[in-house]
Amino acid sequence: MNPSLSTQAPPTLTNALLRSDVLFEKEGLDTLIADMGRAIDLALDGERAVFLTVMNGALIFGGQLALAIRTDLEFDYVHATRYRGATAGKDLHWLREPVVSLEGRTVLLVDDILDEGHTLKAVRDDCLRRGAKRVLVATLCRKLHDRCVEGIQSDFNGVDLPDRYVFGYGMDYYEQGRNLPAIYALKE
Template identity: 25%
Template sequence: MTIQNDISEIVLSVEDIEAINKELGARITKDYEGKKPVLVGLLKGSIMFMADLIKHVDTHMEIDFMDVSSYVGTKSTGEVKILKDLSTSVEGRHIIIVEDIVETGTTLNSIIEFLTYRKAASIEIVTLLDKPVPERKLDVEVKYIGTKIPDGFVVGYGLDFDQQYRNLPYIGLLKPEFYS
């Protein structure tokens, strides 16, 4: 029995994800020509998305990572903890936060506040998935959205449930019996 059997439906195929990465990379390339942005990946979920996305960003850029947490299992705690800080100074820099999925906005609001305090020149967000939920508290616009998805617990392509399923090459709905 493989982990693929735990998936009820494929939401985004490998081909869908590749097309989204190409489109988002082209938009970022156009918008940041001559600005040398820092793409900040939020660990661990954004790793696969960021690795594929930057292949399509054709302008000078840097990357860095933050490890932040606000989830236990399937629920947001509402409290954001910084587990790994940036190694790059953001003062006067153009920052693009790379996020796998935007749901409540709790984590992003905290990171934006943190980067604003550190005097970033600009802060934008790129996300593969936008999953609007009733409890969304995001105070900023997400400039680069790969695709909107309906409610449901998705895993794969970096997204996890209790650190499992990140290695799926696509994004799928996890069968409820595995997280209920």
């Protein structure tokens, strides 16, 4: 490891905000998430699904989405990551698997972003391996590019994003800024 890199301070959120554009404000996201909740209610048609949140990114979106869904839900979460505080993904690392039985159940898998889809696909496939009869994927946003892994897509999605590094509304910039009430993108 390069010693000069290990003593380097992590980038600051303040500097990132100065080099970013606001893509979506909270008010617009509130409306989209409310609309998603109504669409999910229709898809569930009264069935009590397992609301499975992918931590940490989906915490903010997941809480807001849960309040927008009127159908009764059972809650659990998983923690799987490829980023571990960096801006580029590596191998999938499981920190917590679901505790609730998924056998014969509909799972609403909730995540902040569908970027390339490695994490979401692995979690979705794990739900099916655990016996889920179907897995519906709800994402706050999806990046528009041609690098998405085959076989994963959002059944419900709030907004489409350009292929830039994004943060805020649950998504982080070096583990900072998840609680920003908007979605930002670093300028190219």
